[in-house]
Amino acid sequence: MSAPRPLVDIVGAGHVLDGAALRERPQDFWNPVATRARAVVSPASVPELSAVLAWCNDNGCPVIPEGGRTNLNQGTAASPEAIILSTMRLDRIGTPDPQAMTVEAGAGAVIQTLQERCEAQGLRFxxxxGARGSAMLGGALSTNAGGFQALRYGVARDQVLGLEAVLADGTVLSHLTAYAKDNTGYDLKQLFIGSEGTLGVITRAVLRLHPGPVTRSTALLGFRDFEAVTRTLATMRRNLQGTLSSYEIMWEEFYEFNLAALSEGxxxxxxxxxxxxxxEAEGFAPESDDERFQNAVMQAIDSGDAGDAVIAQSLRQRDELWRIREDFDAEQRLFTVMIDFDISLRLRDMAAFVAEAERSLAREIPEFLGLHVLGHLGDGNLHVTTGLPTPERKDEVKALIYALIARYGGSISAEHGIGINKRDYLHHSRSxxxxxxxxxxxxxxxxxxxLNPGKVLP
Structure with missing residues (x-):
């Protein structure tokens, strides 16, 4: 199906990919099926994007906003009559302001590029x-992404001071404030952050920055009980004086599986x-940060909470430790029919939830291929993954785990959004x-x- 001529006139023929050309294009990173859409349109400015939306609204044409295409819940799946609206050309990053500690960036800015631009000015975004090298700012904001450092800096919405978004009819809402205190009625930006492009298309944001740390200390600790894990988290947050940036937990089954796949013994x-x-802790005092971190690790061991620990002595050792946490190639080969869950729970419920999930799967679906659990413990987020030899009972696994999440009062989506995959389970977390x-x-x-019809709302 060819793209509508008015859209070609708005953005130029070189920035429209019609339906026939999309047959060789995967839907996204996780779904190799061909993209089903009338066209992909890539505006270069907010006025162009506004005009595209206005035309689509007038003609009843569905619009699927698209960024780096790494969404995990089919948030950018399109129907054959839909227009995919790519924000990739809205990639301008302003000069970071070291005094105000802010930067303005477009929705198409790649997260890693944004990080590096800020680091060059001694600042931290x-x-x-994990998808920092391809994910774009608009997508990260639209799903309220979290990640490795939410413990210290918060999730995506905590990074935003001002926002610009375009409504379905092309109306531009631009409130690019560069200050934290703006008590002037409804905070409209929060409607668009986390709404997955169903209420409007994010185009620009003014982002909060932080001083860039100058030291980094990393350790791997082993624990024999979950209560010791949470006690150590609380102790480290206090003793490291606010410099603790990551506290990533791995249950034994995942850790040993990935270690065997990566470490060559x-x-x-x-x-x-x-x-x-x-x-991991990141600080500002080279003369004392390493010693403070080592003391915190030794306290965990001396108290009997940690059974063992290893502190990275080089960047290479740090990367090797993080690879155990971040590399999922072996897991994807094991779980060819993968069912993954991105959940939030109260810390006190996590160990009981995981144990009950494993017992329930063993009882109800004994052919499951294991249960891999890891996550960002400091902000209550676990990633729970299992697999089946064939896909027939996939929905049964989902129903079982989502019902269990509801019983524990958790969230069915901590940081990946709802999209299509979780849409029918929204009632487990929302009244x-x-x-x-x-x-x-x-x-x-x-x-x-x-705007992104069929996503989020069942």
Whole structure:
């Protein structure tokens, strides 16, 4: 199907990819199926994007906003009649302001490029996750991404001071404030952050920055019980004086599996532990930070909470430790039919939840291929992954785990959004009244339902 001529006139023929050309293009990084859409349109400016949306709204044409295409929940899946609206050309990054500690960036800015631009000015952009090299700012904000350093800097919405977004009819809402205190009525930016492009398309943001740390200390600790893990987290947050940036937990099954796949028989710690934690502190005092970190690790061992620990002595050792946490190639080969969950729970419930999930799977779906659990413990986020030899019982696994999450009062989506994959389970985390209110917001801002239809709301 060819692209509509008015859209070609708006952005130029070189920036429209029609339906026939999309047959060789995967839907996204995780889905190799061909993209089903009428066209991909890539505006270069906010006026162009506004004009594209206005035309689509007038003609009842669905619009699927698209960034770096690493969404994990089919948030950019398109129907054959839809227009995919790529923000890749809205990639301008302003000069970071070291006094105000802010930077303005477009929705198409790649997260890693944004990080590096800020680091060159001695500043830190506090959002970081595995897809940093391809994910774009607009997508990260639209899903309220979290990642490795949310413990210290917060999630995506915590990085935003001002925001610009375009509504379905092309109306531009531009409130690019560069200050934290702006008590002038409804905070409209929060409607668009986390709404996955269903209420409006984010185009620019003014982002909060932080002083760039000058030291970094990394350690891997082994624990024999979960309560010791949480006690050590609380102690480290206090004793490291606010410099603890990551506290990543790995249950034994995932840790040992990935270690065997990556280490060629080398073990950072000789003993096996039910829980391993990768922790990292970043500070500003080269003369004392390493000693403070080593003392905190030794306190965990001397108290009996940690059974063993290894402190990285070089950048290479640090990278090797992080690779155990971040490399999922072996897991993807094991779980050819993968079912993964991105959840939040109260810390006190995590160990009981994981144990009950494993028992329930063994009882109800005995052919499951294992349970890999890891996550960002400091902000209550776990990633739970399992697999099946064939896909027939995939929905049963989802129903079982999501019902369990609801019983523990958790969230079915901590940082990946809802998209299509989690849409029908939203009621496990949101009440009927909340979902009805979301529907009213959607109807008010997008009455023709052109913006990412079928996503988020069941």
């Amino acid at each position: 506090g959002l970081d996750f 080398r073990r950072p710690m000789q003993d096996r532990f039910p829980f391993c934690v990768l922790c 009927a009244a909340e979902i009805a209110t979301m529907r009213r917001l959607k109807m008010a801002l997008d009455p023709r339902n052109i």
